[in-house]
Amino acid sequence: MSQPANLEARPGPQPVSPQGPAVPVDHRHDPAFRWPARVPWSVLEPDFTGAWGLADPGDPQPEGLEIIGQTGSGKTYLLCSALQARMVRRETPAVIICTKKADRVFARLGWPVIDRPEDVNKHPNAIYWPTTSAMGNQRKAFYDRKIGDLLESLWVEDSNRIVAFDEIGYAESLSGDMRATVQQYWREGRSLGITVVAMKQRPQGTQRDMHSETYWTAAFKPKDRGDLERWAELYGHRRDWMPVFDSLDRPAHGDRGEQREFVIRHSRSDEAYISWIDTPLHPVDPPKPKGPAWLGGKKPANP
Ligand SMILES: Nc1ncnc2c1ncn2[C@@H]1O[C@H](COP(=O)(O)OP(=O)(O)O)[C@@H](O)[C@H]1O
Ligand SMILES: [Mg+2]
Numbered sequence: 001m002s003q004p005a006n007l008e009a010r011p012g013p014q015p016v017s018p019q020g021p022a023v024p025v026d027h028r029h030d031p032a033f034r035w036p037a038r039v040p041w042s043v044l045e046p047d048f049t050g051a052w053g054l055a056d057p058g059d060p061q062p063e064g065l066e067i068i069g070q071t072g073s074g075k076t077y078l079l080c081s082a083l084q085a086r087m088v089r090r091e092t093p094a095v096i097i098c099t100k101k102a103d104r105v106f107a108r109l110g111w112p113v114i115d116r117p118e119d120v121n122k123h124p125n126a127i128y129w130p131t132t133s134a135m136g137n138q139r140k141a142f143y144d145r146k147i148g149d150l151l152e153s154l155w156v157e158d159s160n161r162i163v164a165f166d167e168i169g170y171a172e173s174l175s176g177d178m179r180a181t182v183q184q185y186w187r188e189g190r191s192l193g194i195t196v197v198a199m200k201q202r203p204q205g206t207q208r209d210m211h212s213e214t215y216w217t218a219a220f221k222p223k224d225r226g227d228l229e230r231w232a233e234l235y236g237h238r239r240d241w242m243p244v245f246d247s248l249d250r251p252a253h254g255d256r257g258e259q260r261e262f263v264i265r266h267s268r269s270d271e272a273y274i275s276w277i278d279t280p281l282h283p284v285d286p287p288k289p290k291g292p293a294w295l296g297g298k299k300p301a302n303p
Contacts, residue, residue, distance in 0.1 A: 033240040036263060036272040041081065042279045048264070049085040052216065053195060055268050062195035063268070064186065064213050068203055068234070069220030073250070074260035074277065075199045076105040078218060079164060081277050083125075083197075084109060084284055086162065091287050092195075093124030094162035097150065099143055099170055110283025115146070117153035124161070125286035144174040151181050160193035168198035186213040202227070203234045218264040221248035235265060235272070248274065 053063045065082070067075045079096070086092040098106065106113075112123045115130040130146040132139060154163060163185065165171050172179045185196050196213070203219070222231050222245070232241035248261040265272035 028237060028239045030237045030240055032270075033236065036244060036265075036274045038261075038274045040278040041275050044264075044273055044275050045081070045085050045279075046089075048082070049089050051266070051269075052082075052086070055215075055266075062190045062193060063215035063266075064196045064198070065216040065218065066214045067197070067199045067218045067262075068201070068231070069199075069262070070201050070223050073220035074262070075220070076103060076166060077260070077277055077281060078262065079166070079197065079199060080105060080109045080281055081279070083162060083164065084281070087125050087286060088284060092162055093120075093160065094164060095120055095125075095150070095154070096127045096164045096166060097147055097171065098127055098129040098166045099147075100166065103166070105281070108281040108283060111286060117150040120150075120154070120161075122289060123286065124289050140174050143171075144178055147171055147174070148178060148181065151185065154194065155192065158193055159189075162195045162197055163189070164197035164199075166199055169200050203230050215267050216264065217267070218262045219245070220260060220262045221245055221250050235263065244274070249276070 052065075054060050055063070067078055069075045083092075083094045083096070086094065096106070096111075106127050106129075109127070112119075112126050113129045114120065114123055114126045115128065117128075120126060120128075128147075128150055130143070132142045134142050151163070154161065165182075168182065172182050185194065189196055190213075198214075217234060219231055219234060222228060225246070228242045228245050229238055231245050232238045235241040235244075244263060248263070249259040251258045251260060259276040259278075261274055261276045263272055263274055
């Protein structure tokens, strides 16, 4: 069949060549991609803290945050800095669920360590850190019960707090029930005013809900270059984001000293920055609890 001479000018589908459909030259890149600006945390933090969950000030919605990086990357340091800022600027209650044996970073936050769910009433900003000498399966059963108790007691109307998992992969590995509860937190916690924050070692592995329900993603540079691809895919096109992650500094590897750089992105606004915590973490005492919500934040006359 002969082709009409004026094919180029005709609207509608173009003919497909024997090599397959024509693809734009730059198909592996996102035309909207912009290299993220490098902004130290001391400059970024006020905007971040002001925007987190307040994208629409008339309709504040909890926005989940995931922090990804291998052990020693600086995840806990970033978490503590971000939660301290929320406490100082917005008095947001937050509980960090911790299962590690010892983590000195938490001591720099200045928050009390609690191990009973009811203690959050007295200490709205606290580290939930139950300990046991049990080993193996008994240890898992212990943490399963303790974390389960906490998550159950925080599941109330107007819970209005941040629930942070220092190691979400560990929590999810405790039992099928815990996995389902964590999933429920991701999916439905927002309706109770619960903001979920999760730290993990690698982008893959955890439940898909985490990625689809998170609005903020912060990721440190992977130790192994072979992992760059998976890290990049979290953010968009590999070709765009692999060089970004490759450019990140980390101690003993970079040329900008000892900075632990991370990329933080807000999926709602599609804004991303390369940042690093340049403000030392110092203990700040949490504000006094305000009393039950039905008292409108006022202390009862006869406490
Ligand atoms: N921005 C920072 N400035 C100074 N020290 C940091 C910073 N980030 C992390 N560190 C230190 O590096 C070590 C590892 O950080 P940490 O947050 O515990 O990593 P992760 O939670 O990813 O294992 C800790 O001793 C912590 O105090
Ligand atoms: Mg940590």
